[in-house]
Amino acid sequence: xxFTPRTPRVVAARRLQRRxxxxxxxxxxxxxxxxxxxxxxxxxxxxxxxxxxxxxxRHPELAATAARADVPISEVTDEALAALAETVAPQGLVAVxxxxxxxxxxxxxxxxxxxxxxxxxxxxxxxxxxxxxxxxAGAGVVVFAGDAxxxxxxxxxxxxxxxxxxxxVVRAADPVEVVDxxxxxxxxxxxxxxxxxxxxxxxxxxxxxxxxxxxxxGSEAHGLSEELTATADARVRVPLYGRAESLxxxxxxxxxxxxxxxxxx
Amino acid sequence: xxFTPRTPRVVAARRLQRRxxxxxxxxxxxxxxxxxxxxxxxxxxxxxxxxxxxxxxRHPELAATAARADVPISEVTDEALAALAETVAPQGLVAVxxxxxxxxxxxxxxxxxxxxxxxxxxxxxxxxxxxxxxxxAGAGVVVFAGDAxxxxxxxxxxxxxxxxxxxxVVRAADPVEVVDxxxxxxxxxxxxxxxxxxxxxxxxxxxxxxxxxxxxxGSEAHGLSEELTATADARVRVPLYGRAESLxxxxxxxxxxxxxxxxxx
Numbered sequence: 297x298x299f300t301p302r303t304p305r306v307v308a309a310r311r312l313q314r315r316x317x318x319x320x321x322x323x324x325x326x327x328x329x330x331x332x333x334x335x336x337x338x339x340x341x342x343x344x345x346x347x348x349x350x351x352x353x354r355h356p357e358l359a360a361t362a363a364r365a366d367v368p369i370s371e372v373t374d375e376a377l378a379a380l381a382e383t384v385a386p387q388g389l390v391a392v393x394x395x396x397x398x399x400x401x402x403x404x405x406x407x408x409x410x411x412x413x414x415x416x417x418x419x420x421x422x423x424x425x426x427x428x429x430x431x432x433a434g435a436g437v438v439v440f441a442g443d444a445x446x447x448x449x450x451x452x453x454x455x456x457x458x459x460x461x462x463x464x465v466v467r468a469a470d471p472v473e474v475v476d477x478x479x480x481x482x483x484x485x486x487x488x489x490x491x492x493x494x495x496x497x498x499x500x501x502x503x504x505x506x507x508x509x510x511x512x513x514g515s516e517a518h519g520l521s522e523e524l525t526a527t528a529d530a531r532v533r534v535p536l537y538g539r540a541e542s543l544x545x546x547x548x549x550x551x552x553x554x555x556x557x558x559x560x561x
Numbered sequence: 562x563x564f565t566p567r568t569p570r571v572v573a574a575r576r577l578q579r580r581x582x583x584x585x586x587x588x589x590x591x592x593x594x595x596x597x598x599x600x601x602x603x604x605x606x607x608x609x610x611x612x613x614x615x616x617x618x619r620h621p622e623l624a625a626t627a628a629r630a631d632v633p634i635s636e637v638t639d640e641a642l643a644a645l646a647e648t649v650a651p652q653g654l655v656a657v658x659x660x661x662x663x664x665x666x667x668x669x670x671x672x673x674x675x676x677x678x679x680x681x682x683x684x685x686x687x688x689x690x691x692x693x694x695x696x697x698a699g700a701g702v703v704v705f706a707g708d709a710x711x712x713x714x715x716x717x718x719x720x721x722x723x724x725x726x727x728x729x730v731v732r733a734a735d736p737v738e739v740v741d742x743x744x745x746x747x748x749x750x751x752x753x754x755x756x757x758x759x760x761x762x763x764x765x766x767x768x769x770x771x772x773x774x775x776x777x778x779g780s781e782a783h784g785l786s787e788e789l790t791a792t793a794d795a796r797v798r799v800p801l802y803g804r805a806e807s808l809x810x811x812x813x814x815x816x817x818x819x820x821x822x823x824x825x826x
Binding site for chain 1: 595690693694695696697698699700701720722723724727728762765799800801802803804805806807808809811812813814815816819822823826
């Protein structure tokens with residue numbers, strides 16, 4: 297019989313919509329077939345799969361993958377699925393996942409050539425979008441540094457469109473320590489700021505993006521802290537050719553990360 | 562005495578939050594000091610300025626600019642301002658503005674070298690963000706084509722961060738006619754699609770972005786129509802270096818428009 301919103305396992309999973317319960321349990325929720333597919337592709341990440349009968353019938357390959365991995369599959373009513381999901385149209389599937397962040401040292405052991413650092417970015421949609429863009433640009437490591445949003449926040453997971461499961465995600469309390477470790481690993485550190493003294497076009501022209509690079513991105517409202525900006529090898533502004541006063545975070549990150557990707561081809 | 566939410570002029574202005582009333586009157590609302598400043602910089606655009614006493618005192622230069630332009634300034638209560646504004650913290654100022662889109666022929670008479678076409682993009686936040694990015698990249702013309710969002714939608718105006726007032730905005734019913742007119746004006750037409758046969762990096766390498774260029778962007782959910790894609794000079798995909806399946810619209814637009822801006826320097 298399908299689980300209802302009052303079934304204890306559904307009630308427990310639903311609590312993972314709150315950060316406190318995610319932190320306490322080391323679990324989070326991923327919803328929709330795309331996210332569930334990406335999560336299942338990472339061995340050991342999914343601990344339980346909830347689905348409506350319709351959705352499980354529609355995605356037999358996902359149910360089969362879960363079964364092969366000994367992941368419990370629970371049929372739920374439409375009401376239970378709606379309670380577990382945060383979107384209006386979750387397409388019938390929600391997975392409980394283990395946190396998958398790794399220590400910075402472990403991520404750096406893979407010698408990444410492109411790293412994105414989200415410093416104190418509080419908006420989960422923005423953070424997830426930059427995570428997705430970083431993945432697209434080939435960044436193997438994304439660091440959530442300082443008082444940044446929880447990467448397992450539902451909005452962040454959804455905005456990442458699966459990229460949360462593709463890259464090495466790192467959580468680090470002190471952004472300055474992150475920069476020190478990145479520099480020790482041989483990466484150039486570039487801080488993005490509207491007031492930067494280096495123009496992105498100049499960095500490209502002078503070949504300064506060809507080597508291993510870490511980009512620091514701050515929140516749209518407050519930018520990067522002065523302390524952190526001062527630690528970078530260059531303070532970079534994206535050139536404004538028109539009359540806009542600035543770019544939004546996701547657009548600036550896309551321009552910088554793709555400039556690196558192209559320079560590193 | 563300050564206007565209240567029930568004062569007829571406040572009631573009339575508030576109706577502009579609805580598309581039907583914007584279409585019927587040719588007016589729309591811009592809120593917050595930045596948008597009001599940019600609107601006032603365009604002669605004849607602002608027809609009325611509403612502000613709380615606090616906000617008008619805090620921005621005497623805006624009140625002075627409005628007064629010089631014979632724009633009526635109305636003091637409103639906090640409640641009236643809250644009724645006029647769509648955001649929680651509108652910073653006390655809302656302007657009633659005239660629609661400012663121009664016919665495509667007029668925009669093309671300025672011989673723009675970079676044009677962004679938003680084809681059937683329904684999400685106002687996405688449309689406003691691309692408008693802002695296009696302005697930043699130096700695009701002088703942004704076309705809302707087909708069944709696209711109303712550029713005067715409050716979310717779109719806010720996401721554009723003032724850029725709605727910087728560029729030539731065009732509204733056109735038929736995207737294919739837009740492409741024909743752009744081509745006749747000597748622009749190369751590039752359609753962005755995840756399934757494109759041309760890689761953006763190749764276009765850059767072969768110098769194909771150096772001339773006047775129009776970029777076609779479709780909605781994130783549905784992309785560009787086949788008919789429209791077929792009319793382009795090239796169907797361009799942004800390279801995916803990592804494992805992400807795609808970029809979101811704002812990020813893809815930023816990468817393409819900045820590739821053009823750099824090639825046209």
